[in-house]
Amino acid sequence: MLISISLLLCSCQAKLPVNVPELSDGNPTTCFVGTEGVNKVIFDEQYTVPIQSYKIYSSGETPVHDPPAWTLKGSYDGKNWVVVDERKDQTFCSRYQEILCSITKPSNYKQYMLEAATAVGDTLVLGDVVLFDENLNAGWEDFKYPEIDYEVIDPETKGAAIYEDLVQNPDEYIRYHARKVAEILFYSAKDTMNDVQKVHYTLKDYDGVSAKSGNPANTSIVYSTQHIEKSANESLYKLDFETRGVLFHELVHAYQFEPKGIGSYSTNKTFWACIEGLADAVRAQAGYFDMSTRYAASLLGHGKQLIKE
Ligand SMILES: [Zn+2]
Numbered sequence: 001m002l003i004s005i006s007l008l009l010c011s012c013q014a015k016l017p018v019n020v021p022e023l024s025d026g027n028p029t030t031c032f033v034g035t036e037g038v039n040k041v042i043f044d045e046q047y048t049v050p051i052q053s054y055k056i057y058s059s060g061e062t063p064v065h066d067p068p069a070w071t072l073k074g075s076y077d078g079k080n081w082v083v084v085d086e087r088k089d090q091t092f093c094s095r096y097q098e099i100l101c102s103i104t105k106p107s108n109y110k111q112y113m114l115e116a117a118t119a120v121g122d123t124l125v126l127g128d129v130v131l132f133d134e135n136l137n138a139g140w141e142d143f144k145y146p147e148i149d150y151e152v153i154d155p156e157t158k159g160a161a162i163y164e165d166l167v168q169n170p171d172e173y174i175r176y177h178a179r180k181v182a183e184i185l186f187y188s189a190k191d192t193m194n195d196v197q198k199v200h201y202t203l204k205d206y207d208g209v210s211a212k213s214g215n216p217a218n219t220s221i222v223y224s225t226q227h228i229e230k231s232a233n234e235s236l237y238k239l240d241f242e243t244r245g246v247l248f249h250e251l252v253h254a255y256q257f258e259p260k261g262i263g264s265y266s267t268n269k270t271f272w273a274c275i276e277g278l279a280d281a282v283r284a285q286a287g288y289f290d291m292s293t294r295y296a297a298s299l300l301g302h303g304k305q306l307i308k309e
Pocket residue numbers: 249250253275276279302306
């Protein structure tokens with residue numbers, strides 16, 4: 001009996017997961033389902049340049065399956081491992097959410113290993129792990145995040161409850177997207193940009209999608225609980241895709257510059273096309289543009305409500 005147990009342990013250790021396809025396919029709906037306790041996953045692409053940053057994505061499972069802490073190790077020979085980066089007290093603000101980490105001392109490691117566990121002994125589930133040979137935080141460390149005022153006007157709706165399943169920390173979720181929008185619109189956090197101080201984000205029960213109002217310093221975005229419910233009918237991932245896409249679009253309106261000297265949003269079609277075209281272009285650039293819902297998003301989402309802007 002003892003022998004068979006030790007054999008079992010040996011064979012487990014010898015078979016660490018290597019280059020798990022579900023972690024590297026850029027699709028957080030396919031995930032790595034590990035075990036309880038510490039999981040080790042090896043990335044062995046025989047890297048030729050130093051990794052300078054990496055992203056870990058939460059899965060679509062409940063947050064108890066997320067890792068609150070992890071260690072990234074590197075190796076030159078696949079035998080000796082050194083700690084490259086260590087994180088503690090991490091919380092994913094939503095499902096399918098990335099956490100971007102910079103590596104302070106990059107080196108020419110050939111292989112990497114991620115060690116991670118859940119907080120209280122649940123099975124570890126990871127959406128994706130992506131390694132980058134550039135520091136994706138470069139130029140954005142000083143980004144001025146807006147203050148978020150999150151409000152649920154209709155908390156009794158099904159949509160509001162579903163939103164909680166998707167987004168665990170609404171303030172952080174919106175701040176994350178504000179920076180992503182700025183990263184697409186500008187070269188660095190030092191560029192001249194609108195001073196978006198406060199975003200008032202509201203979940204409301206109405207027949208529509210989303211709308212933005214207010215000036216850049218104090219921007220208000222409303223998101224429809226009916227639209228949340230409809231999108232979630234397909235899947236939680238569809239809801240995530242749609243929620244991020246809509247948020248990208250509306251946040252562009254807070255950060256974008258407006259055309260000068262050609263009238264206004266409601267009087268000039270070129271003005272309108274500039275404003276809406278850029279918002280959809282950024283959404284597309286971010287990877288959250290669904291051609292099949294383009295008109296629904298542009299017309300239902302805007303129509304008369306957005307003419308305020
Ligand atoms: Zn718009």
